[in-house]
Amino acid sequence: MNLRLQRLSVLIAIALSPSLAMATNGYFQHGYGVKAQGIGGVGIALPQDGLAAATNPAGTALVGDRLDVGVTWFAPERGASIAGNGGVGNNGSFNGDGKSSFLIPELGYTKQLSSTTAVGVAVYGNGGMNTTYNSGVPLFGTSKAGVNLEQLFISPSIAWKPAEDQAIGAALNFAYQRFEAKGLQNFDNATTSASPGNVTDKGVDTSTGFGLRLGWTGQITKDLTLGATWSSKINASKFSKYKGLFADGGSFDIPENYGVGLAYKATPSLTIAADIEEIKYGSVKSIAAPLPGTGLLGSSNGAGFGWKDITVYKLGVSYDYSKDLTLRAGFNHSDQPIPASQTLFNVLAPGVVQDHLTFGATWKTEAGGELSIAYAHAFKKSVTGSGSIPAAYGNGEANIHLEENILGAAYGWKF
Helix, strand or coil, X not given: CHHHHHHHHHHHHHHCCCCCCCCCXXXXXXXXXXXXXXXCCCCCXXXXXXXXXXXXXXXXXXXXXXXXXXXXXXXXXXXXXXXXXCCCCCCEEEECECCCCEEEEEEEEEEECCCCEEEEEEEEEEEEEEEEECCCCCCCCCCCEEEEEXXXXXXXXXEEEEECCEEEEEEEEEEEEEEEEECCHHHCCCCCECCCCCCCCCCXXXXXXXXXXXXXXXXXXCCEEEEEEEECCECCCCCHHHCCCCHHHHCCCECCXXXXXXXXXXXXXXXXXXXXXXXXXXXXXXXXXXCCCCCCECCCCCCCCCCCCXXXXXXXXEEECCCCEEEXXXXXXXXXXXXXXXXXXXXXXCCCCCEEEEEEEEEECCCCCEEEEEEEEEEEEEECCCCCCCHHHCCCEEEEEEEEEEEEEEEEEEC
16 A cells, blocks of 8 residues: 555656646546546546546545546647738737647546545646747737646545435545746736736746535436536636736636536447536636726736637447447537637637547456547637727737647556
């Protein structure tokens, strides 16, 4: 056991390394854990590994004693164009792929304390966004431009089974955020910002916060399982270095989200599962406030990214091809968080993809472990601006696009 705890400590330290960036359902991951990623992100009523609590903490009581370690390679292709702007040299096409790939680690550990109670911890990247325009965006500033937002969650969980076919759970969500902005000099002045000098090129700033996730899973019939989960809004500490950029003096909270799911065992080998999730981006000023705002950047009424709440639909199938091989496939569709009128600031955060096609598999090894892989492709999506650049910035339109490839691998041990 001491060796296992040592391994766990090392893996948590690795997972805390600041190397993640993600933008799929808005900027949340499409699924948590490699197994879930391969089945369209489904997981509310279908816990599969030690990362179950990242989606529904009730699953902590249903996956047994196990340790799961994984890493996901994330490769976005993002960019923008600006047309019809009155500023000299502002128009053109811009490539945001200055950094083209990222590694996102994950870790899940669960332990059954008794036949009815289990505890666990999940460490994962909740989401994030990165753009790097090496040539700069002249409308924004005079140097390399972009933003980098990273969100890491550490979620200890406890789950209880009041009956053999029912489980309820709770997880404490500790969120750690990192943010950096570059190349936004044209917004760093007293005419535009409530705090000039705290808009851009201030290096990395950090923020932390706590929240709660609750969940339930119940087997309704021998073939049908239902689930529900809710995660509170996290009121995170402010990015003080960027209090002239984000609304409310650098505030950047993490939105409330909730969902329901089902898993249906159509045959002994085939499971069909689906989730519906709501992400309340519209409740966070710095994410949802439109451009132009009624106040200066950084003020309580300052502009944000103009994002809307979205609903995410996930559908997947899992097929036990043999006793040692499970195959998965899925589809994930979300609403569009970015209106056509709000594309200007979202040149920095073009989280516009809506459709993901996923595949995955798990092999049970001779040593008793499980090797899982997953691939997801987020189809290219473009949003063409409509009234997107205010007169104060020279009019015209900003157009943005994003496409993604995601490849994950994980290994799980059962104890």
